[in-house]
Amino acid sequence: MDALKLPFSARLTCILLSLICFAFIFYIGKDIITPILMAFLFAILLLPVFSFLNVRLKFPRHLASIICVLLFVSVIISVLVFISYQVTDMANDFETIKKNVNSFIVDIHKFIKDSFNISIWEQKKYIKDAAKDTVSNGTSSIGSAIISISDLLLDSTIIPIYTFLFLLYKDHFILFLSKLTAQENHLILKDILSQIKISINKYIVSLLFEMIIVSVLTSLGLWIIGVKYFILLGLITGILNLIPYIGILIAGVITLLASLTGTAETSLVLGILIVNIVVQLIDNNILVPLIINSKVEINAFVSIIGIIVGGTAAGISGMFLAIPFLAILKIIFDRIESLEPWGYLMGNHMPKRFMWKTRKTKLEN
Structure with a gap:
């Protein structure tokens, strides 16, 4: 029996309603869904290691999954320990930083006074008034910070567990998906899952x-x-660069503050800005098109919208998850005939010239 062929308006309505429902579910359940999605990406990244241990070395599934997760956690902890050690060393220069910050602030006050004719007293009064507003909101800010730290600790514990379970029950989930689809579509499902694994794995490796x-x-x-501390600051910049748009700004502020361990000279601040700008130009014009975009094939317009929506829905985690899951959607759309135009819309194909194709026969819905 042939499937019911709906008119275009009905198909469009169903697709848009489905996307809205998925977005709404993600928004209200982001605290639960986000760690699961992060674990899913990490599990895909670890799949080659898992397959090597399980298939080549004949390790039991449980043992292979545990080893993969332990290796992953060990790498993360090693990086964090190195950063913590360097930060502790930097803390010994706190007095120097404080002194240079004060000197830097005085220079800024003088610059504003000379350039905009605003007295130092007026500048300090404005800062004092702003500080009062900050203090008045201090209780709620501290409460929010405590909640954020608690969520971070919870995610740090539960994401490795989810990753372990994804690796352990990989075949179980695949069998579940095969039971949901008709047998004649199993070849399409296999192609979708294979392309998702390849694309996401390449994307994460390229990101690293x-x-x-x-x-x-x-x-x-x-x-x-x-x-x-140029090594520490370079590492922090690389890690924060994984967060689209705002990551590099945060890294720049941290670098400027850390530079005050040595001197408060304006020339050094200008040098830091030049370094960050040059690195970002290289990253945005060479590394991203060559390494990242070639793996996911998502155009910049859709990427920016996805990152903004992801950031609005789930903050930094949503921004990080946006690109890989847009890539997953594109893979699915490209392989389902009725959704193929949406996959083309998300892609980065650039036709030289579009020519309308007309025909005399009556168009069918």
Whole structure:
């Protein structure tokens, strides 16, 4: 029996309503869904290691899954320990930082006074008034910070568990999906799952490769201009660069503050800004098109919208998850005939010229 062929308006309505429902469910359940999605990405990243241990070395599934998760957690902990050690060393220069910050603030006050004719007293009064508003909201801010830290600790515990379970029950989930689809569509399902695994794995590996290059370039640039703790600051910049748009801004502020361990000279601040700008130009114009975009094939317009929607729905985690799950949607759309135009819309194909194709026969809905 042939499937019921709906008119275009009905199909469009069903697709849009489905997307709205998925977005709404994600928004109201983001605290539960986000760790699951993060674990799903990490599980895909670890699949080659899991397959090597389970298939090649004949390790039991449970043992192979545990080893994969332990290796992953060990790498994360090693990076965090290194950063913590460097930050502790930087804390020894707190008095120097404080002194240089005060000197830097005085220079800024003088610059504003000379350029805009605003007295230092008026500037300090404005800052004092702003500080009062900040203090009045301090209780709620502290409460929000405590909740955020609690959520972070919970996610740090539960994401490795979810990752372990995804690896352990990989075949179980695949069998479940095969039971949901008709047998004649099993070949399409197999192709979708295979392409998702390849695309997401390549994307995450490319993202890590981009992080390493950005860290090295930033560290090299900061070392050349004489910034202390250049390795730590380069690593932090590379990690924060994984967060679209706002990550590099946060890294720039941290680098500027850390540079005050040495001197408060304006030339050093200008050098840091130049280093960050040059690295971002290299990243955005060479690394991202060459390493990232070639793996996911999502155009910039859809990427920006996805990142904004993801950030609105789930904050930084949503921004990080946006691109890989847009790539998953595109893979699914490209392989389902009725959804193929949406996959084309998300892609980065650039036709040289579009020519309308007309026909004399009556168009069918």
